[in-house]
Amino acid sequence: MEAALQLAKIKAYVFSCFTDDPTGHDYYHMERVARMARMIANKEGAEPFICEAAAWLHDIGDEKLFHDSIKSLNEMDAFLHSIDFTKSDIKEIRQIMRNVSFRKGRIPTTMEGKVVQDADRLDAIGAIGIARTFAYGGAKGQPIFHETSKHTSIQHFYDKLLKLKGLLHTETAQEIANERHQFMERYLEQFYNEW
Numbered sequence: 189m190e191a192a193l194q195l196a197k198i199k200a201y202v203f204s205c206f207t208d209d210p211t212g213h214d215y216y217h218m219e220r221v222a223r224m225a226r227m228i229a230n231k232e233g234a235e236p237f238i239c240e241a242a243a244w245l246h247d248i249g250d251e252k253l254f255h256d257s258i259k260s261l262n263e264m265d266a267f268l269h270s271i272d273f274t275k276s277d278i279k280e281i282r283q284i285m286r287n288v289s290f291r292k293g294r295i296p297t298t299m300e301g302k303v304v305q306d307a308d309r310l311d312a313i314g315a316i317g318i319a320r321t322f323a324y325g326g327a328k329g330q331p332i333f334h335e336t337s338k339h340t341s342i343q344h345f346y347d348k349l350l351k352l353k354g355l356l357h358t359e360t361a362q363e364i365a366n367e368r369h370q371f372m373e374r375y376l377e378q379f380y381n382e383w
Contacts, residue, residue, distance in 0.1 A: 189272040191237050197271045198244045205248060205260075211327040212320030213247050217311060221246065224307035231360045234299040238277065242284040243304045249285070290348055296357075306361035309352045314368025317349055318375055333383065345376060 199219075206215045225243035229236040247253055249261040261282070268278050284301045287294040288308050296302045311317065325332065325341035333342040353369040356362050 194271050194273070195237075195240060195244070198241055201264075201267055202244050202248075206253075209253065210323065211253070212323040213250070213253055217320070218244050218247065220311050220316070221304070221307045224310055225304050228303045228307055228358055228360045229300070232299065232303060232358045234303045238280060238284075238300050239303045239307075241273075241277075242281045242300065243307055245281060246285050246288045246304060246308060250289070290352070290355075302357035306356050306358050309356060310361055310364055310368065313349055313352050313365060314371050317368065318372065321345070321349065333379075342376075342379065345372065 202218050203215050206213065206218060209215075222240050222243040225239040226236050228234070229239040245264060248264045249257040251257050254260045265278055265282075268281070269275075273281075280298075280300070284296065284298070284304050286292075287296040287301050288305045290309065290312075296305050312320065321341050321344050322332065324330075325344070331337065331340045333340050337343075349372060350369070353362070353365040356365055
């Protein structure tokens with residue numbers, strides 16, 4: 189099966205998994221990460237097809253989003269096999285997915301893994317990142333801000349978002365991150381002024 193058809197089938201599969209997600213991990217998040225991964229891969233000399241495929245699939249099996257993460261990953265493997273992905277391609281995609289999460293603190297060992305992790309992290313910062321932070325907080329019943337609580341959406345900026353610029357691997361992602369990081373800093377300043 190040709191690569192373009194495989195990617196089209198992956199998009200449809202991902203749409204079926206994430207179309208109703210209210211946490212900021214929806215189909216359009218996967219689409220933005222996949223588009224960014226392909227662009228970074230092309231600029232940085234990574235394999236664009238594997239980067240894009242892994243980026244589309246990167247949140248499958250995430251414990252925050254799936255009740256049975258092992259079952260969802262096994263279903264993904266069977267799906268990829270059904271559209272002619274080789275065992276080695278599936279293994280590489282799974283490895284990229286395993287290392288993408290900020291929470292797990294892993295550093296990818298391949299260029300493709302670094303590209304997908306960078307693409308995912310870029311979608312967590314800037315205007316989209318701010319929107320996703322509040323979408324996730326709202327979906328999980330988390331307050332926007334509370335002066336005596338660390339379990340708020342605003343605290344998430346300090347726990348994760350403001351750290352991401354310094355954790356990117358590729359020059360391409362670092363350049364994109366600068367403007368998005370500055371926007372978040374301006375946003376927080378305005379937020380506190382209004383609060």
